[in-house]
Amino acid sequence: MKYLFWLLVATFALNIGHGQSKYLEGTVFEAGEKNTATPIPGVNIYFPGYDGGTSTNVEGFFHIDVPEGASQVIFSFIGFKNDTIEISSLKNPVNIVMKDGSVLPDVIIKARKGGYGFEKYSPRDSHIMGEGELRKAACCNISESFETNPSIDASFTDAVTGTKQIQMLGLSGKYVQIMQDNIPMSRGLSTIYGLEFVPGAWVNSIQISKGAGSVVNGYESMVGQINIEMKNPVNGEKLHVNYYGNSAFRNELNIHTTQRVTKRWSTTLLGHAKYANAKMDMNGDSFIDNPLNQTFAFQNQWNYNGPKIHSEIGIGVVSLDTKAGQYSDLLVGNHAEHAHLPITTNPYRTHTFSGKINGFVKFGYLFPDENYKSMALQLNGSYHSQLNNFGIRNYQGEQTSGYANFIFQDEFKNTSEHKYKTGLSLIYDDYNESTKRIQSMDTSYAWTEIVPGAYFEYSMTKTLVSIVAGVRADYHNIFGGFVTPRFNMRWSPSEKTSVKLAAGMGRRTPNVFMENVGALASSRIWEIRGNSNSPVYGLDQEIAQNYGIGINRDLKLFGEEANLNVDFYHSRFVNQIVSDYDYNTRNLLLYNLDGQSYSNSAQVEFSFVPAKRWEIRTAYRFLDVKVDYLNGSLTQPMTSKHRGFVNIAKETRKNKNGSLWKFDVTTQLIGAQRIPQTLDNPVAFQRPVESQTFVLVNAQVTYIHKKKWEFYLGGENLTNFRIDNPIISADQPFSENFDASLVWGPIFGRMAYGGIRFTIE
Numbered sequence: 001m002k003y004l005f006w007l008l009v010a011t012f013a014l015n016i017g018h019g020q021s022k023y024l025e026g027t028v029f030e031a032g033e034k035n036t037a038t039p040i041p042g043v044n045i046y047f048p049g050y051d052g053g054t055s056t057n058v059e060g061f062f063h064i065d066v067p068e069g070a071s072q073v074i075f076s077f078i079g080f081k082n083d084t085i086e087i088s089s090l091k092n093p094v095n096i097v098m099k100d101g102s103v104l105p106d107v108i109i110k111a112r113k114g115g116y117g118f119e120k121y122s123p124r125d126s127h128i129m130g131e132g133e134l135r136k137a138a139c140c141n142i143s144e145s146f147e148t149n150p151s152i153d154a155s156f157t158d159a160v161t162g163t164k165q166i167q168m169l170g171l172s173g174k175y176v177q178i179m180q181d182n183i184p185m186s187r188g189l190s191t192i193y194g195l196e197f198v199p200g201a202w203v204n205s206i207q208i209s210k211g212a213g214s215v216v217n218g219y220e221s222m223v224g225q226i227n228i229e230m231k232n233p234v235n236g237e238k239l240h241v242n243y244y245g246n247s248a249f250r251n252e253l254n255i256h257t258t259q260r261v262t263k264r265w266s267t268t269l270l271g272h273a274k275y276a277n278a279k280m281d282m283n284g285d286s287f288i289d290n291p292l293n294q295t296f297a298f299q300n301q302w303n304y305n306g307p308k309i310h311s312e313i314g315i316g317v318v319s320l321d322t323k324a325g326q327y328s329d330l331l332v333g334n335h336a337e338h339a340h341l342p343i344t345t346n347p348y349r350t351h352t353f354s355g356k357i358n359g360f361v362k363f364g365y366l367f368p369d370e371n372y373k374s375m376a377l378q379l380n381g382s383y384h385s386q387l388n389n390f391g392i393r394n395y396q397g398e399q400t401s402g403y404a405n406f407i408f409q410d411e412f413k414n415t416s417e418h419k420y421k422t423g424l425s426l427i428y429d430d431y432n433e434s435t436k437r438i439q440s441m442d443t444s445y446a447w448t449e450i451v452p453g454a455y456f457e458y459s460m461t462k463t464l465v466s467i468v469a470g471v472r473a474d475y476h477n478i479f480g481g482f483v484t485p486r487f488n489m490r491w492s493p494s495e496k497t498s499v500k501l502a503a504g505m506g507r508r509t510p511n512v513f514m515e516n517v518g519a520l521a522s523s524r525i526w527e528i529r530g531n532s533n534s535p536v537y538g539l540d541q542e543i544a545q546n547y548g549i550g551i552n553r554d555l556k557l558f559g560e561e562a563n564l565n566v567d568f569y570h571s572r573f574v575n576q577i578v579s580d581y582d583y584n585t586r587n588l589l590l591y592n593l594d595g596q597s598y599s600n601s602a603q604v605e606f607s608f609v610p611a612k613r614w615e616i617r618t619a620y621r622f623l624d625v626k627v628d629y630l631n632g633s634l635t636q637p638m639t640s641k642h643r644g645f646v647n648i649a650k651e652t653r654k655n656k657n658g659s660l661w662k663f664d665v666t667t668q669l670i671g672a673q674r675i676p677q678t679l680d681n682p683v684a685f686q687r688p689v690e691s692q693t694f695v696l697v698n699a700q701v702t703y704i705h706k707k708k709w710e711f712y713l714g715g716e717n718l719t720n721f722r723i724d725n726p727i728i729s730a731d732q733p734f735s736e737n738f739d740a741s742l743v744w745g746p747i748f749g750r751m752a753y754g755g756i757r758f759t760i761e
Contacts, residue, residue, distance in 0.1 A: 023416060024087070025063040025371070026094030028056050028075060038235040040098065041205060042119045042128035044076045048084065052463025052492040053121040063371070063416050067463060076554075077117045116148075116607075116617070118552050118565055123459070123468045123488040125500045125550040125567060126209035127151075134200055136649070136664045136700060138244060138712055138755055140252055140274070142203070142228065143195035147698055147716075148666050150605060150619035150645035151208060155638065157192065157518030159726035159740040159747055160324045160350055160390075162291045165192050168224045169210065169569050169601040170623035170639055174508070174515050175544065177213050177221035180228050181312075183360060183378055184218055188429060188511050189386045189399045193354045197318045198228060199272040199297060201242045201254035205229045210569060211548045212486045212504025215455040215470035216407060216421055219484040222506035222544040223571050223599070231256055232312070233266035233303040239760040246753035248290045249278035264304050272297040281330040282749055283722065285730040287348075287740075289748040291324040312362040318355070325349035325391075326733070348733030350521065351389040358382040371411065372419055378405040390520040391733060394436040395513055402428035419459045425474075427451040433513060439526045447535035449509060450477045466490045478534060479541050482507065496554040502569075507543045509536055510577045512590050519581075519588045521740040529591040540592050543574035562608040573597040580629050581637060581676035586736060595628025599636075613652065619645040635674045638744055642671030642693075662702040669695050673744045678728070685728050685737045691744040694721045710757035720750040 028043045039060025046053030047070040054064040066073075072084045075096055115132025129149060137147040143164040146152040153167040166173035178186035178194065186194030206228055213225030231237075236258035244252040256270040274295040279288045301314035326347035360380040367373040380403040388395040404426045412418035429449040436442045457470030468488045475481045486504030493499070512528065519526070530538015550567035576597045580589035605619040621643045625636040635641075645668050652661040673691045700714030723745050729737040 022066040023064060023092070024066060024073065024090060024094055025061070025092055025416075026096065027060045028062065028096040028098065029060060030098050038204070040077065040130075041207060041229075042077065042117050042122075042126075043096075044117075044120045046074055046076075046121070046495045047463075048072055048074055048495065050463060051494055052465075053495060054461065054466075055119040055121040063461075065417070065463065118563070120498050120552050120554075121466070121490065121492070123466045123490040123500065124209045124213075125211060125488075125502060125548060126207060129206040129208065131204055134203055134206070135702070135712075136647075136666070137200075137698070138700060138714060138753065140244060140250075141196045141200060142198045142206075145200045145203070145206070148647050148664075149208070150617075150621065150643075151210070151603065153640075153643070156743045156747070157741075158521040159723075159743040160287060160291075160521040161322060161352060161518075162289075162324065162747075163192060163322075163352075163517065164195070166195065167639070169571060170599040170625040170636070171223050171571060172515070175222040175506075175542075175571075176224040176226055177217065177506075178226045178228070179217060181230055181232070181360075181362075182217065182227055183380050183405075184220065184403065185228075185358075187220070188401070188431065188509075189384045189397050189514050190356070191511060191515050192517055193320065193352075193386070193514070196295075196320060197297065197354075197356060198230075199252075199254055199270075201240070202231055202256065202270050202272065202299070203228055204231050204235045210550070210567060211488070211502035212506050212546050214468070215457050215472040215484060215486055216405075216423065218405075218425065218427070219453070219472060219474055219482075219506060220508045221504075222508065222542075223546055223569070230299070230301075231258070231268055231270060232301050233258055233260075233268050236268040237759050237761055239758070241758045242755060244753065244755040246751055248276065248280060248748065248751060250274070250276040250290070250293075264306055265302060266305075267300065267302045270297075270299040279327045279330050280748075283724070283726075283747070285725065285727055286326050286330070287727060287730060288324055288327060288330065291322045291350075293323075294321045295319065308366050308368060310362075310364040310366070312360070315357070315359045317357050320352070320354040322352040323350065346734070348391045348738075349389075350391070351387070353387040354384070356382060356384040371416065373410040375406070375408045378407070379403070386514065388517065388520060393438050393520055395433070395438065395520065397431070397433040397513065400428075400430045402426070417461055419461075421455075421457045421459075421470075423455060425453045425455070425472075427453075429509075431511070435513065435526075438513075438520065439528070445535070445537060447478065451475065464492055476541075478536065479509075498552045500548075500550040500552075500567075502546070502548040502550075505543070505545050507541050509541055510539055512537060512539070512577060512579075516579050516588065516590070518741045518743075519579075522588075523586075523734075523736050523738045524581075524588040524741075525586060526588050526590065529589060531592060537590070539577055539590070540575050542576050544571055544576070545574065546571045557608055558610070560609050560611070562606070565603075565605045567601075567603055569599075569601045571599040571601075576627070578627060578629060581741075582634060583630050585676075585678050585680040585739070589630070591630075593628065595633070597627045598625070600624040613650060615647075615649045617645075617647040617649075621645075637674045637676045638742075640671040640673050642669070644669035658707040659703070659705050662704070663700075664702075665697070665699045667695065667697050669693070670745070675742055675744065678739075678742075681728070681737055687728065687742060694745055695719055696721065696746070707761075708759055710759070711754075712757070713754045714752070716751040716753070717746050717748075718750060722746050722749040 028040050030038050030040050043056040050067045056062045115130040118127045154164050157163045168176045174191045209225040213221035239257050242254040252274045254272050258268045260266045276293040297318040299316035304311045364376040382401045384399045386397040407423040409421040432446045434444045453474035455472030460467045471485045473483050489501045491499045528537045548569035553564045555562040576593040583589050603621040607617040647666045650663040654660045678686045697718040698716045702712040704710050728739040
């Protein structure tokens with residue numbers, strides 16, 4: 001803290017006397033049909049021959065000082081062809097419109113629509129997944145939308161329910177702060193299931209940042225931050241309909257519409273329904289491979305836009321009902337190596353119900369005749385009910401939450417180079433949980449968290465260096481007071497290169513049942529070894545430090561554009577709630593860390609546009625994740641040390657009516673993963689200590705007809721790889737050996753899907 005304070009003081013002293021210079025500011029848009037336009041985040045802006053630059057924020061806005069002598073400016077985004085614009089032709093505020101080959105009454109950059117790019121001039125190591133990128137993986141909710149992103153892994157929690165969870169920097173998604181339109185959303189009971197609450201078709205873009213996030217958004221970001229920008233009255237289409245179906249008889253329908261009601265008011269309605277009722281058992285173990293599911297979701301948002309006031313009001317409801325396990329009327333796969341196991345008279349079945357209602361209000365005030373000065377208030381409230389039945393084991397939980405955040409931002413001494421944000425926040429969470437036959441005795445847990453906090457974040461932006469440094473102080477009614485510092489810096493030695501540094505801390509309150517929900521699909525007895533008087537299971541908060549460096553470099557390869565991004569991150573836990581599957585095979589132990597726990601993540605990502613309408617993106621990631629368990633230091637289970645990634649995308653030339661084809665193939669190499677020890681089991685129920693390396697291939701073909709219709713056909717897991725016997729003791733699911741939680745790869749095998757989209761811009 002002392003060093004962070006003096007760094008801020010020194011930076012301020014060195015730069016406070018700097019006077020205002022010539023600048024450019026405005027918004028970068030992507031043009032739609034009928035003169036509509038959507039702001040684009042993450043567009044890089046720089047001056048040829050000069051160091052540094054900037055990037056558009058999540059609203060597509062940018063502000064940049066013009067170096068003395070500069071006469072041209074470049075707006076670039078991965079997947080777009082760069083174009084150079086004369087500064088003399090621009091007048092503040094600048095509106096840049098990106099559209100394929102069309103002419104609009106603004107400055108035009110002729111471009112090919114991109115969907116994935118790095119925020120090169122932001123101090124944070126972040127990148128954007130746009131709508132075009134999300135549509136490469138047509139299915140289905142957010143937990144299934146990262147198939148084309150090499151930085152995030154999606155895996156199954158267990159071999160029964162088909163629930164997916166994410167990993168980032170080799171650590172569980174619970175250490176990533178997940179936000180919806182800059183409000184924390186996936187917390188507590190929603191840590192795992194919250195990602196299934198958001199259909200992919202509702203999403204406009206996803207901003208992904210590695211390292212601890214902004215102090216403005218709270219203290220819970222530990223290794224990364226994901227912000228999901230939803231379809232809303234600013235970026236939503238007048239009408240969008242998307243139907244999806246696959247070979248497992250899963251059907252989904254998404255409908256959303258945006259309407260301008262008055263000059264100031266506009267609204268967006270989002271609707272989603274999913275139905276899956278096919279009982280398919282492709283490996284013949286008597287358990288259905290994909291759960292039966294009925295999901296309904298609805299969200300309505302209203303926006304008010306005035307000359308000084310902007311407000312957003314919204315409400316969302318979701319109901320997720322899932323059943324899985326053993327059924328007698330099965331469609332059995334034709335696999336000689338698996339004999340169909342008989343159904344017992346008392347079949348093992350699971351039933352999961354998640355229901356959540358959420359409401360939010362955002363209010364912003366823009367000070368007249370001020371470039372940056374504004375204040376905003378964010379309010380959010382939610383109620384979540386969770387029911388889980390796994391055979392004879394039952395869990396029930398309720399969470400009532402409230403969130404308030406007041407933000408004030410301004411410039412120092414009326415210079416755009418030095419800005420700050422400051423504010424007050426309040427978090428309220430009330431939990432009630434009960435368990436039956438999960439622990440050695442039925443137990444209930446109840447606690448209430450109230451956390452007021454205050455924060456200050458300083459930002460300095462220059463062509464060569466930019467800095468974001470913040471600190472927040474919070475007081476937790478259970479765990480007491482604490483301070484959270486965070487620091488991000490960008491250094492641009494040239495216009496083509498940026499170096500990023502990140503350091504910060506984060507903490508969170510554990511919710512052990514929902515964070516380890518996959519272990520409910522086993523006969524393990526849960527043993528929580530809390531050693532404090534905390535009502536939160538007798539456990540302490542999790543606390544982690546994160547440090548990272550990233551380098552981004554624009555290149556020319558065979559005369560065409562390319563980009564290289566390299567990063568390394570180290571995360572170290574001051575305290576962690578250890579989920580110990582290795583102590584023995586009959587128990588799951590949960591306890592405060594006694595020793596060390598760390599993650600080292602190194603990733604190289606290379607993207608290349610070899611020709612017009614082609615794009616190739618490759619990546620390799622190495623993970624070293626170790627935890628001190630009661631039996632000693634071990635590699636974290638179900639974590640692949642080596643991972644490779646290749647995505648190849650191709651578009652055809654548009655014809656006269658705007659129709660074209662798109663082709664996309666993604667290949668992933670997933671290295672060996674450590675499997676928790678099963679030596680306590682009889683030999684027939686033991687598993688290898690390590691999984692095998694395997695390859696996943698997904699592909700999709702899309703035909704766009706006259707800009708309104710899209711027809712897509714694709715396949716997942718085209719190599720048809722699946723785990724043999726993913727469930728231990730599947731024929732005796734109520735025995736002490738039963739365990740479906742040790743799943744490390746696909747269960748179902750090859751999957752074909754198709755769908756139709758209809759859009760009126």
